[in-house]
Amino acid sequence: MCDQVAKTPKHHVVDYRTIAKDAPPEVRKEALKAVDDALRSHGFFYLSHHSVPPPLLAAAFDWMKKFFALPHEVKSLARRSKDPFDPRGYTIVGDAVLDQEHQPHTLGELAEARAKAPVEQRETLELGCPHATNQSPNKLLPEEIFPGFAGWLDEWWDTTMRLQLSLMECFDEILLGENASSGEGLVSQQDLDQSYSNMSLIHYHNMAISDIKNGTASRCNAHTDSSQLTLLFQDDVGGLEVLDQSTPNGQAKFVPVPPVPGMMIVQLGDMLEKQSNGRWRSALHRVTAPSSKRDSVHATTPSAGTEGTLQDRYSVAVFVYPQFDTVIKPLPGCSDKGPWNSFDWGSVQTAGEWWRKRIELEFGKYASS
């Protein structure tokens, strides 16, 4: 195990090679048990030796740096529309708001939390399935302004979708057991040609640590993802944290999920919490100043060189959704109620309805501005 993860011993690390279909059955069985344990206790795990080729991943970070460094007027050619349900395009600080630090149980409580949340200092490029014809197309800059990006996106999209599908196959085996191939599992809810999955390329602006400390601004407020599953790739800046409820005295606290070279993060979202009947946990997570900097009186960052400044941070989050007409209810094999229950879903039944509720809360303020 890598040293950086060893310092945070509670975090689970899964080696992708051990859950791949061609792994020896005994190895795979053990590894799937480790996946189950991780999702039961923390709702996320590190995935090492994953199938995203390093050059494709490095290109993701290069593209982000290039895109976000463009002048505002140019980026604005790809601006997200004000219709909350037209989710593609470039967003700026203040368009979206996340916040459920105090674990609201209803969508009403979530809306209240969001109304009071500090402003997240981030800009994003929101993208969806490049070849889907059933939803708004991606808002890309013209090829002559940003040559090569569309080609990278196609390859990235297909690679990450194949990866998520192989994780879904593992989840079906864990949750449905012998009935994994019955056509009632998670894989059957996916249509990769017309996928509703989406992703954010994210740039966190450099900012004063004092703004985080005094609560006037933030990087990414605490939230769960509304997806089934999120694939998260972060740069080496740090600051990602997840709520750990497994402490011996029962006191939940946010713990760092530091970047580890070569590893990505697999995180569970609201839909799979419900589909697993609360056996697995939708991870409550946030991005803040890395704890070593936050706790220091004279925090410095070597690259920024400025006292009390947090350097820019980049990440990619791929949010995996089933087809939007999927009814989100416990899967066969998940009749036993587990401990996690992040939300009262009220009358919401389908994946599309849940997405609409959550996206409205996230982007509603921008739409009305």
Ligand SMILES: O=C(O)CCC(=O)C(=O)O
């Ligand atoms: O930037 C990160 O590491 C996390 C981003 C995130 O949680 C989100 O956009 O939902």
Ligand SMILES: [Fe+2]
């Ligand atoms: Fe998230």
